[in-house]
Amino acid sequence: MKRSERNSRSCLTHNGSCLQRIGGSTLIELLVVISIISLLMGLLVTSFKGTRDNLNQAECDNNLKNLYLALQMYADDNGGRCPIVTDLTQVPLKVKEALLPYVQSEEIFWCPNDGEKEAHPGGSYDWRMTHDPKTSLSGLRLDLLRHPNKVIIAGERSHGCHKPEMINVLYADGHTGLVTMQEFLRNITTPIEEL
Numbered sequence: 001m002k003r004s005e006r007n008s009r010s011c012l013t014h015n016g017s018c019l020q021r022i023g024g025s026t027l028i029e030l031l032v033v034i035s036i037i038s039l040l041m042g043l044l045v046t047s048f049k050g051t052r053d054n055l056n057q058a059e060c061d062n063n064l065k066n067l068y069l070a071l072q073m074y075a076d077d078n079g080g081r082c083p084i085v086t087d088l089t090q091v092p093l094k095v096k097e098a099l100l101p102y103v104q105s106e107e108i109f110w111c112p113n114d115g116e117k118e119a120h121p122g123g124s125y126d127w128r129m130t131h132d133p134k135t136s137l138s139g140l141r142l143d144l145l146r147h148p149n150k151v152i153i154a155g156e157r158s159h160g161c162h163k164p165e166m167i168n169v170l171y172a173d174g175h176t177g178l179v180t181m182q183e184f185l186r187n188i189t190t191p192i193e194e195l
């Protein structure tokens with residue numbers, strides 16, 4: 001009998017038990033290998049998901065920054081003022097109509113993580129439009145704000161697109177950030193002069 005054949009049929013003693021070799025490996029060795037492969041696959045899937053989430057977050061940030069540029073171009077053509085919206089039930093749609101001539105792609109109105117695009121024809125982002133002129137963006141001149149870096153002017157319609165309970169927002173100086181829903185609501189209901 002060849003040596004390899006003897007190995008494949010040998011019985012190893014380990015802690016008093018007999019382990020059958022299968023093609024040169026014990027069942028335990030095979031299980032260890034399978035466990036390691038499963039672990040590596042899990043790590044790869046987690047890593048891929050993390051990378052995709054980061055890319056989507058970056059794309060959403062980019063959308064908001066491009067919408068800010070469009071808002072500035074709109075203001076340049078309209079006496080420095082933001083779009084005036086009177087129908088508060090149609091805010092995203094009305095702002096989108098105003099900004100469309102100033103964007104290169106309509107896609108920037110949607111967060112890549114928005115799974116209900118058809119339900120939101122105005123896009124994934126809502127704007128700081130209220131009935132109170134002290135808090136509203138409607139017709140506002142951004143260049144006259146005292147603290148534009150503290151005034152949220154737009155944010156995702158629904159929270160949790162990127163992180164649980166958080167929404168991606170755009171400030172009046174063009175920077176973006178993730179804030180809690182409570183912080184978002186507190187900001188947009190505070191008179192702009194007090195921020």
Ligand SMILES: [Zn+2]
Nearest residue numbers: 060111161168
């Ligand atoms: Zn988003």
